[in-house]
């Protein structure tokens with residue numbers, strides 16, 4: 692199996708929104724970051740993968756199977772923004788409950804993770820901070836023989852220190868070639884740190900699905916005035932945006948652009964900048 696998740700032509704229609712033929716995959720051993728503005732369709736995609744909503748068309752193959760049977764479900768670790776375990780439960784009680792829910796529950800792993808994350812055994816969860824709750828949800832997701840972790844906006848609202856701890860945990864998990872992660876996030880700097888691939892969804896469609904290194908190391912933004920913009924070979928432009936006195940132009944090959952336009956100011960592009968240019972800019976020829 693080369694891919695932990697293959698989504699092909701996924702389509703779902705709501706009254707005011709259509710997820711339109713979404714296709715991308717999560718290669719085994721990789722971390723794929725799903726980005727896009729609010730309402731782009733990230734959660735709808737994830738919910739379809741998890742079988743929480745009915746798709747209208749397309750196929751979803753999770754860990755080699757199109758049918759989400761119990762064996763496959765056990766191998767998916769899910770972390771949402773607000774994972775809701777009963778607030779009166781302690782982690783000790785949660786451990787007992789999870790033992791009944793998951794055949795593959797690994798008590799030893801869970802207890803070790805609680806220790807690693809400094810989570811108390813006896814406190815009710817209502818006394819946990821948001822960061823503690825998130826770490827607990829990740830501990831649960833990592834304690835039932837998960838092969839694919841799916842995180843939907845799981846790190847939003849967490850401070851940089853806890854987020855960094857969580858990114859380390861995710862990187863550690865993905866070291867194993869049989870483990871893979873799909874993570875949606877608005878914190879693109881986190882994805883710049885850990886993702887191998889970036890999938891960008893805009894208005895229900897995949898704009899691109901690319902290796903992160905290609906975006907960060909090869910893409911470039913040319914910042915120029917009107918005359919310089921006019922002189923650019925339009926086939927070099929992916930998207931461009933006219934600001935007050937400046938044109939911002941996204942190009943796929945920064946090094947080639949530097950050779951072709953030696954006088955131009957060409958910077959590397961962050962994922963945020965690339966996303967903004969695609970959303971607010973106009974397409975090149």
Ligand SMILES: Nc1ncnc2c1ncn2[C@@H]1O[C@H](COP(=O)(O)OP(=O)(O)OP(=O)(O)O)[C@@H](O)[C@H]1O
Pocket residue numbers: 705706707708727728729730731732733734735736844
């Ligand atoms: N059950 C539903 N009924 C009707 N419309 C829905 C439903 N669920 C989602 N939508 C709509 O589908 C669109 C995509 O929502 P979705 O939650 O997938 O976006 P998202 O990319 O995850 O956004 P965010 O970053 O804000 O979480 C939105 O316009 C939303 O209002």
